[in-house]
Amino acid sequence: MVFSSAVFLLVFLPVVLLTYYAVPDCVRNPILLVFSLIFYGWGEPVYILIMLFSTVFDYSNGLMLEWLDRKGKPDRRKWILVLSLAGNLGMLGFFKYTDFLISSVNALTGQGLDLLGIALPIGISFYTFQTLSYTIDVYRREIKAQHNILDFGMYICMFPQLIAGPIVKYRDIQKQIRNRRLGSERICSGIFRFTLGLSKKVLLANSLGMIWDEISSQNGTTSALTSIIGAAAYMLQIYFDFSGYSDMAIGIGRMLGFDFLENFNYPYESKSVTEFWRRWHISLGSWFREYLYIPLGGNRKGLPRQMVNLFIVWTLTGLWHGAGWNFVVWGLYFFVLLAAEKLFLLKRLKKAPAFVGRIYTLLAVLVSWVVFACDDIGAAGRYLLSMLGANGLADAASVYYLRENLIILVAGALLSVSFIRRQLSREIRLLPKEGVRFGIKAAVAGVLYIASLLMVIGSTYNPFLYFRF
Amino acid sequence: MKKLINRINPGIICIALFIGFPLILTEVILFSADRSFSENENRTLTTAADVEFDIFGGKFQDGLENYLSDQFPMRDELKGAETNFKLRFGSGSIGGAYIGDGHRLFQRIPDSDVDRDKCVRYAERINRIAESTGIETYVMYVPSAGISLKSSMPYGAPMYDYDSLYDSLTRKLKSVHMIDLRRALANQPEYYYSTDHHWTAAGAAQAYYEWRVAHGREISDKDSPEIFTASRQFRGTLWSRVPSESIPYELLQAPKIPEGLQVEADGREIELYDYSALKTKDKYNFFEGGNHGILTVTNPEVKKGTTLLILKDSFANSFLPCIVNDYAKIIMVDERYAFIDVAQLATDCHADEIAVIREIISAG
Numbered sequence: 001m002v003f004s005s006a007v008f009l010l011v012f013l014p015v016v017l018l019t020y021y022a023v024p025d026c027v028r029n030p031i032l033l034v035f036s037l038i039f040y041g042w043g044e045p046v047y048i049l050i051m052l053f054s055t056v057f058d059y060s061n062g063l064m065l066e067w068l069d070r071k072g073k074p075d076r077r078k079w080i081l082v083l084s085l086a087g088n089l090g091m092l093g094f095f096k097y098t099d100f101l102i103s104s105v106n107a108l109t110g111q112g113l114d115l116l117g118i119a120l121p122i123g124i125s126f127y128t129f130q131t132l133s134y135t136i137d138v139y140r141r142e143i144k145a146q147h148n149i150l151d152f153g154m155y156i157c158m159f160p161q162l163i164a165g166p167i168v169k170y171r172d173i174q175k176q177i178r179n180r181r182l183g184s185e186r187i188c189s190g191i192f193r194f195t196l197g198l199s200k201k202v203l204l205a206n207s208l209g210m211i212w213d214e215i216s217s218q219n220g221t222t223s224a225l226t227s228i229i230g231a232a233a234y235m236l237q238i239y240f241d242f243s244g245y246s247d248m249a250i251g252i253g254r255m256l257g258f259d260f261l262e263n264f265n266y267p268y269e270s271k272s273v274t275e276f277w278r279r280w281h282i283s284l285g286s287w288f289r290e291y292l293y294i295p296l297g298g299n300r301k302g303l304p305r306q307m308v309n310l311f312i313v314w315t316l317t318g319l320w321h322g323a324g325w326n327f328v329v330w331g332l333y334f335f336v337l338l339a340a341e342k343l344f345l346l347k348r349l350k351k352a353p354a355f356v357g358r359i360y361t362l363l364a365v366l367v368s369w370v371v372f373a374c375d376d377i378g379a380a381g382r383y384l385l386s387m388l389g390a391n392g393l394a395d396a397a398s399v400y401y402l403r404e405n406l407i408i409l410v411a412g413a414l415l416s417v418s419f420i421r422r423q424l425s426r427e428i429r430l431l432p433k434e435g436v437r438f439g440i441k442a443a444v445a446g447v448l449y450i451a452s453l454l455m456v457i458g459s460t461y462n463p464f465l466y467f468r469f
Numbered sequence: 470m471k472k473l474i475n476r477i478n479p480g481i482i483c484i485a486l487f488i489g490f491p492l493i494l495t496e497v498i499l500f501s502a503d504r505s506f507s508e509n510e511n512r513t514l515t516t517a518a519d520v521e522f523d524i525f526g527g528k529f530q531d532g533l534e535n536y537l538s539d540q541f542p543m544r545d546e547l548k549g550a551e552t553n554f555k556l557r558f559g560s561g562s563i564g565g566a567y568i569g570d571g572h573r574l575f576q577r578i579p580d581s582d583v584d585r586d587k588c589v590r591y592a593e594r595i596n597r598i599a600e601s602t603g604i605e606t607y608v609m610y611v612p613s614a615g616i617s618l619k620s621s622m623p624y625g626a627p628m629y630d631y632d633s634l635y636d637s638l639t640r641k642l643k644s645v646h647m648i649d650l651r652r653a654l655a656n657q658p659e660y661y662y663s664t665d666h667h668w669t670a671a672g673a674a675q676a677y678y679e680w681r682v683a684h685g686r687e688i689s690d691k692d693s694p695e696i697f698t699a700s701r702q703f704r705g706t707l708w709s710r711v712p713s714e715s716i717p718y719e720l721l722q723a724p725k726i727p728e729g730l731q732v733e734a735d736g737r738e739i740e741l742y743d744y745s746a747l748k749t750k751d752k753y754n755f756f757e758g759g760n761h762g763i764l765t766v767t768n769p770e771v772k773k774g775t776t777l778l779i780l781k782d783s784f785a786n787s788f789l790p791c792i793v794n795d796y797a798k799i800i801m802v803d804e805r806y807a808f809i810d811v812a813q814l815a816t817d818c819h820a821d822e823i824a825v826i827r828e829i830i831s832a833g
Contacts (some may be wrong), residue, residue, distance in 0.1 A: 006537035007530070010491045017488050045525050059694075184480030191487045217581045219629070400625030404561050435479065442483050449487075457541045458548055 001042035003248045004202050004456055012039065017255060021182075029154045029177070032256065039159035047121040050091065055153045057087055059133040062138045062145035062152075071140075077139060084135040092128045092341070095120055100323035123163035129287050131156055134170040136242050136291055143171045160252035164245040166263035166283035170426035173258055180257030188438075190254030192445045197247025199448040200457045204412055207235045209463055211405050211420035216373065219381030222390040229405060231387060235369050236412035239268065241465050242281065271335045271357030272349050273364055284320070288313050289380055306342070311335055321372070327379055330371045337364055364366075377460045477723045498540045507545065508750040511709035514539035536655030545712070552713040561623035564710035569622045572716050573663045574727030575615040579627040583830050585634060590740035592641040595780070595825055598812045599644040604778075605822050607683060609648040609676065610829040611668065611784045614661040617654040619775035634829060639654065645825075648683045650676055663719055665705020665786060665829075667753060670696050670722035677791035686795075694791045699755055709750075721752050724790040729769055731798065735807075741766065741790060756786035763800065771797040775821035780804060780811060782827035 001008050016035045023031055041048040061084040099115045106113055134155075137143045146152040155177060161168050180281035215222055215230030222230070248264035253260040277285050288462045289298075296309040311332075318331020341349070349357040368382065374380035414420055431437050503516035516539075520532035541547070555563050555619065562568065567575040592608075599606035616624055616631040631651070639647055653675050654660050660672030668676070674694050681688055703721035723742065732741050743758035757764060760783055768774070774797030778787055781801055789801060800818055802811065815823055 001530075005534055006541075007534050010537055011496045014488045014491045015485075042530050043527070045527075184478055184484060188480045188483045191483060203602065214579075218579060219581060221580070247704075396625030397627050398625070400623055400627070403625075404623075438479055442479070446486075453491075454547055454551070457538045458551060459546070 001039050001159075003245065004198060004206075004452075006456055007042075009198075009453055009456060013252070020256060024415070026284045028180075029148075030150050032159075033150055033154040036154070036157040036159040036162065036241050040157060040162060044119065044121055050095075050121050050124070051127065051157055051300050052153075054088070054091070054127065054131055055156045056149070058084060058135055058156070059146065061087075063136050063147070065135070065138045066145040081135060085132070086134075087111055088128050088132050092124055094118070095124055097319070104325075124164050126167055127156060127162060128165045129167045129284075130169070133167070133287065133291065137169070137171050143174055146170075146174075146177070158258075160256070160258075161249040161260060164242070165281070166246050166249060166260055168260055168283070169287070172261060182257045186257070187255050187432045188442070190251045190256075192251070192441055193254060194248050194251025195445040195449045195452070197244040197249075197251055198452045200240040200244030200247060202244075202452040202459075203448070204408070204415070205237045205239075205244055206236035206455070206459065206463070207408050208240065208412055210226070211401070211408075212237055212373065215401065217381065220379065220386045221391055222386050223392045223395045223398050224387055225394040226401050227383060227386040229398070229409070231366050231370050232409060233405065233412075234373050235268075235366050236409070236416060238373075238465065239264075239416055240412065249381050256268055266416070268362065269358065269417045270361045271354055272341055272346055273334065273361055274341050274346060276361055276365060277334070277338070280415045284317070288317060292316065307339055310339055310342075314338070324376070326371055326374060326377050329377055329380075330368055333371060378383060408434070473633070494542065494703055495537070497542050498537060501540070501542070503540055504682070505667070509545045509548065509709060509712040511706055511750050516540070549562075549712050549714060552711055553715060556711070556713055556715060561626060566707045566710045567622050567626045568711065569618070570801055571621075571663070573618070573621055573658065574665075574711055574715075574716070575618070575622050575626075576613060576666045576707060577626070578613060578615065578629050578830060579764065580629045583634065585627045585637070587594075588634065588830065589641060592638040592729060596642050596644050599823065602812050602823070604815055604817050604820055606645040606824070607647050607680075607822065608642055608825040609650065609680065609683075610638070610825075611676070612651055612654055613828060613830065614666060614668075616654065617651075618658055618661060620656065621658060624806060629830065631829065638829070648676075648679055650679055653679050662703070662707075664703070664716060665753060666710035667705065670694070670724060670787060673788045673791055674724065676788060680792070696722045697725055698722050699742070700743075700752055700799060703752050704750075706755060721747075721755060721756065723787065726790050726793055727768065727770055730793060731767040731769070732757070732764065734758065734764045741793070752781070753786070757789065759783075760786070760803050760806060761801075763802055763809075766793055766799045766801070768793055768797060770794070774798070776819055777819050777822045778802065778811075778815050778818065779822040779823060780823070780825045780827070782831045784828055785826040788826055 001012060001251050003009075012035075016032075019031055019035075020028055026117065037048055037051070040051055049390050061080050064080045065077050068074065086451040095118055098118055102115055105111065134143075134146075146155070155168075155170060155173070157169075209232035212230050215226055215233070220227070231258070242280050243264035250260045250262070261283065263282050265279040265282065270276040270279055293309055293313045296312060297305055298309060299306045314335035315328060316331070317334070318327045321327045321330070337345075349360065370383050370387070371377075371380045374383055426438060428437050431440070499517075503518075504514050505516050506512070507514050515532060515535035517536060520536050521528040523529055538544075552563060556568065556572065560568060565577050566608065569575055569576055595606065595608060612631055613628075615626075615628045619628070622628070632633060635649075635651070654668070654672060657672070657675070659669060660675055661668050674696065677694065678688065698720050700721040702718045703814070704716070704718055708716060726741055730741055732739050739758055742804060743755055746752055746754035746758060751759075753759075766789065771794065776798040777792070777796045777800070779789075779799060779801040781803055782805075785801065789799065793799065798818075800814070800820070802814070804811075811823075814820075
């Protein structure tokens, strides 16, 4: 099930909230677990089994790690960690990368091995990383193992962030699993946040996505201006789509009493690619940093080793986003940029006026999204060449696309940076009465909710971008 | 009372609305009578009875989603309001249709939507049929409205390159007579409907003129088909994508036809003009009741006439009445619905002529 669907908005979410608020505290976790399994199984019921296996597997691993500690056999704990890594990554690898591997072997050797056609369980990359963070943290003795399997299951399967993040680490919400605060103020702030995310996804991202789909379907035969309009539309689409999903997850989390960490922080106003990755999909970046980059040695073992570590992290970051060579190239592209920034570029950018860094970052990210969005490297190459003017700088079609989409592109660009949000927040804060402030927020949320609902009902275009994650 | 109002927590009202409003909407959907067809959108709607309880196959999930969307209260009115808003905003494209001058609607067909290889393969096949049967073959490709009326479309709106496609197909069609309609139909808004992708009776009549020229037949005023108005309330399939009441109805006209025509569609006797279709949304089905696999028209008035085999798409439906007086028998085949060996059929029915009448991009 996806958030931007009629079933979710009209039935699932209201029923979950009504039930959740009606039952006593002690049964809220099991209730949430059951609803989360329904949410997950809605698209592909059979994959509930994989999720349940994951839950039981890592629940057992956590208990085993603790038991070995109690028994005074700490040296055997690493084998449990290896088992957990092998189990989780093996499952992720099997479902996500088997066909990629076979097709790569076929391409390299000219063989015609049959693809297995394995359907990718939705959100597997997100929940695999969540479960791994749990086992690793128990192994590091940073958290205690969870003894209640229903509570643990609820954490793994929790529907708000299940299919599109953010990646919620167990240690960040372990206290909330048993002890959550609910109050009308918090719930309302969750509702406002959810509505904001929904409107980002449905009103902005979907409209922008149609521009990209239309222009990119012309296979790189468009003029430079048209191609740039298409790429800019995708750049804004993926931001509003992804951050919209995170807003919705955070909002629902608040409605249920959880506090999820922020996942996006206006990444398009970054002054370097390094800063961009601190503001974009923050939970993924911090996961890789904590569980891969730092354990590999980070920047503590000299520059050459740091470069190797960065190379590993960004190759895997690319692959995490999808099983395809374009994702590998996309990851390595960022490795090159980040390495260059660490070696010399960042120092120069800091000395230059802020707009230089911002333009450089926007252009670098714009190019990266083309590689990310195109199905293969050839298509990405053709598209990038068209952006450079391989088919002319502009034509009549450019005028058409510009005239048709100027408003949404400008609106998207303005809303993707913090300026308007800061101004509006300041104006609202200056209002004297709390009731008026609340009323304005509620009215805006109401209008956005109705508009989004009507779009969900009336539109046939509602892509889910994370099916490859 | 004032105290009571002051004690009401606005947050609670907000939460109650957020949970209650969608649930009430769902109740309304569940307990209202289902609509099975949307005239505006020209499509069948999912009703409760259509939702199969197949959870593991995913049919229940898809069905419920479609049901809630399709049966949403005031769906047509909301869609209309959204369309009106976009039209007022000056949108050049809505729902896959371009909005041209005076809200004339055009089908959006960029180059990337055209399967040129398929069109070429089709042309090669037609050429082979012409060569193998030795029957005189005519190909009359119909330019899309967006090609003929380019100046009425939004400036720069991407549209496929008709000329280059036509040229590449002509190179494959060496053994046929080409009837080129480009100049005849260019810049004549009355030759195409404003709310549908088909040509009007006037457009078909102009094509008939070119047809006669290509056949070396005499041209005189008496050969122009006499046109009558079948409906004053026609809105075509493009209007279903842009369902705004601000776009007016237009006339559905047709050539007058002689009495006594014998028309058979897929083994069933029908009338050439289906007046019952005028009571439905899809009024273009007035012509022969829509598309059929094989349709045969026999004109007993034409005693020593010839037999024509037409391979067609729906453009030919409104062209057919123009030529019924010229042939003793016309066999019209729509290969989307009839999978037959065309060369064999042409031989079996002793066809004197073969004609391909279709939009160039549907030739595949």
